Amino acid sequence: MRLKICTLILLLAGLYTTQLVSASEINIYSHRQPFLIDPFLKAFTEETGIGTNVVYSTKGLAQRLRSEGKNSPADVILTVDIGRLYIYEDLGLLAEIESKVLNTTIPKHLKSANNTWFGLSKRSRIIATSRKRVSAGQIRRIEDLADPRWKGKICSRPGSHVYNRALVASVIAAHGLEKAETWARGVVSNLARRPQGNDRAQVKAIYEGLCDIAIINNYYFGKLKYSEDPAQREWAASMRLTFPNQDTGDRGAHVNISGGGVAKFSKRKPDAIKLLEFLSSPKAQRLYSEINFEYPVNIQVPPSNELRSWGNFREDKISIEKIAQLSIEAQKIIDKVGW
C-alpha cells in the first residue's frame, strides 16, 4: 500500500516535470504582477496569435536567466523600475534589438543607448499633502521637503525601496553627492515616524492625521481614488497631489519607468520584439493608464482624461540610464542618513 502511494506520487512528479512549453509561445520573466500584465498579454495573443507563458518574481530572475545561459527558455523580460532593468543590462543578459517602431515611439531618455531595453510606461514620484493642514503652493519642489519647518510632518516608506532610491539618484544628478546627502538628511529629520509601509500606507497616514506630507508614486492616487473600498476613497480625498519642480527653469518631476527587453539567448526574438512593440502601441499604452494610472511613453499617445484631470506636468528629462547608474551612490547616502 505504502509502496503504491510512493509510486503514484513519483509518477505524478514525472508528469509535472514533463510539462514542457510549446514552441509557438513566448516565455516571459516578469517583475510585474501577473494580474497587471494579463490584460496586455490577452490583447497581444488576440492580435497576433502568439501565446505567452509567465514566471513572476520580485527578485532573482536576472540570476536565474544568467545561470540558465544559452539554455534559457526566456524570451522577454519585464520590470517595474529602472533599477532592476539595469541589472539585466549590467550582466549582459539583454539582446540588442533593431525595431523601427520602438526607436520612433519611445523618447531617447527612456531607453538604453544601445537598444537593449525600453521604457514602456512612466510613473511620476509626486508629493501628497493634506488638504486640511497644508495649503496649496506651500510645497513646490522636492527640495522643500528638507526644510526644517516640516519637522515631524513627513511620512515615507523606507529609503532603500527602489522608488525612493531612484528619487535620491535624481537629486544627486541635479545637485551632486554632497548636497543630495544634506537634502536626504533633512528629509529624514523631518520624518513623523520610522519609515515603514508602502506608498498607499503613507496616504492613509495623512488621512489619519499622523503626518501632513508624503512622497508617493502618482498611480497610487488613482488606485485609491477608484478603490472598491470606500475607506480608501476617503484617503484619496484627503490628499492634494503636487507635481514637484514645475516652476519655469526648474528640472521637472522625477519619473521612473516600467520597461522591458529581449533575452540575449531568446530563440524567438522576432516574436519577442513583437511583444515589446505591441506594448508600446497606442492600444497598449492606453491600457497602462486605464489599468494602473501610468503615463504613456509613446510620444504619439496623450495621457488619459483621468490623468490629465490631475494636472499637466513636466518631467525631469535626465536620461533614466543615468538614474540607474547613480543608484549605488544613492543607496550609500540612504544608509548613511538612516532613511
Place this chain on the structure above:
Amino acid sequence: MIRLAGKSNMKLLKLDPVVFLVSATILFAILLVSPVCALFVMSLKSSEGIWQHLIDTVLLKYILNTVTLMGGVALLSLMIAIIPAWLISNYYFPFCRTLDWILILPAACPAYLVAYAYTDVLEYAGVVQKLIRYLFDFSSPDQYYFPEVRSIWGAIFVMSFVLYPYIYVLARTAFRAAPASLYETAILYKKSIFVNVGLPLARPAIFAGLALVCMEVVSDFGTVEYFSLETLTLGIFNVWIGMNSITSAAQLSVVTFIFIITLLLVEIKSRAASKYYDTSRGQSSPLAKRIYGKAATAAVLICFLPPLLGFFIPICILISNSLYAFQYEPFTNFFRPFLNTIFVSATCALFVVLLSFLLVSSSKESRSNWINWLVGLSSTGYAFPGTMLAIGVVIAVGYTDQLISYLNSIAGIFPDDFYLGGTYAALLFAYIVRFQAIGFGAVSSGMQKIAPNLLSVSRCLGKSYVGTTRNVTLPLLMPYLLAGGLLVFVDTMKELPMTLLLRPFNFETLATQAYQYAHSELMAEASIPAILIILSGLIPVIFLNNFLRKA
C-alpha cells in the same frame, strides 16, 4: 563490532547494507550541499569597497536588530511551547485533548500573513485604536500611548506565536516518551520532575526545535520587510538590489550563516557530554496526573493562549477580510493553485523524511566523523534566507544543465531541450535543500533516544541490519518521522521566495497567490488563499496528532 561477527570481512564489504547506506548518503549529501557551496563560491569575489561602507554605516544596526529579534523570539517561543507541552503530557485537565491538537495549529499560518492581519487591526487606523479613540474621545496619536505594531517587538510577538509549534511538537513527543521510572525516582528523591528529569530528557528535541525557530527567524523576509526592520536579511537585499552587488549579498548571507552555525555548534558541543537514551520501551509512560479547580483553569488558559494569538485571532481577521472578496472572486481561481500546493508539499515531505532517515541512519552506523559533518552540512540550507538559497539552487541547477547539454552534444542521452532549470524537479530539489533541516532535526532527535543496546540485542538475536531497521529502528522512529514530515508539509505549503523564483511557467501555489494580492494591498483577495493554506495545513496536523496519541 557486532555486525562483523561470524562473517568474513571481504564478503561483507560487498554486501554490507551499511556500505550501501554510506555511499548513498555521500551522494545525496553532496547534492544537498551544492547550492550552499555555490553561495560560498559566489561570496569569494571582491566586493569593491561595499563592506567598508557597510561597516561605517548600517552593519552594526543590522546585527543588533537581528540578534534582538532572534533572542526575543527564542525566549518567548520557548516559554509558550515548553510550558503547555509539559502540562499536556503530564496532567489531565478539561479540554486537554482538544488543546493538545489546537496548540499545533499556528504551524499552518505563514508569519508574514499573520503580520498583515495584526497590523490591520492594531495600527493607528485599525479597529482597536479607533475604538480606544472613540471610547476616550481622543483625536490624535499624541494623546495616548499604544505600542507600535510595526516594530521589533511586534515582530517578536508575531514570529514567536507562529513558530513555537516547532518546539512544541518535538518537546511534547519527548516528554511523552520519557519513562515513568525516572519520574518516580525523582519523586522519591524529592526533586522537581520538570527541572531534573523532563527538561534534560527533552533537551535534544527542544533544541532541535529551537534551532529551526532561530533559522526561520534569520531567514524570514516577509515579516521584516513588512515591518521595515533593518535586519541582516533586509540588508542582504538592500546590497543586492540597491548596490547591484550579488557578491556582497552572498557575503552578507554567508556571515549570517556562519553566525547561526556557530550557535548550533556551541549547543551540540555542550550537549555532547551527556547522552539520553530511552531504555524503557515496554515501561509505561508517566501517568497523567488529574488536576482540578483553579489549577485546571490556569492550565487551560496557559494552553489556550498560544493558539489563540497565533491562530484563532489572525484567522478571524483573515476570514472577516475575505468575506467581501468571496462575492466576486470565483472559487475556481484557487483550485489549480490548491492542487499544486498540496502536491509539492506532499512530495517534498515524503522525500525529506526518506532522506533524513537515510542520512541519520548512516551517520549513526558509520561512526565516522566526516560523514557526520557531511550529514550536518547537508541540512544547513535552512540557515539562508530563502531567496539567497534559491540563487544557490539556480546556480547549481544551471551547472547541471550545462553538464546535460554537454553530455547531449557527445552522446545524446537526453531528449532535446531537456533541462532541469524551470521544472518542477528543480523546485522540489530547492524545497528539499531548504527543509531537510526540519526532517533531519526531528529524525535525529528520535534516533538519539534509541538506546544502542536495543539494536545490539536485535543483532545478537540474529537479525540482519535491514531486519533490525525494519523491526526495531523504524517502529521506534515512526512518531518522529511523522512529526518531521508534518512540519515539512506545512512549511512547504507556506514557502514563498523560492517558489516565486524557481517555479515553472504559469505555476501558482496558494502562497504565491496570497503574496501577489497582498503585495498590491488587496488584502481581501489575499485572505482567501491564506485561509486555504491554513485549512489544508490542518488536515495533516489532525491526522498526525491522532497517530502520535496512539503511539
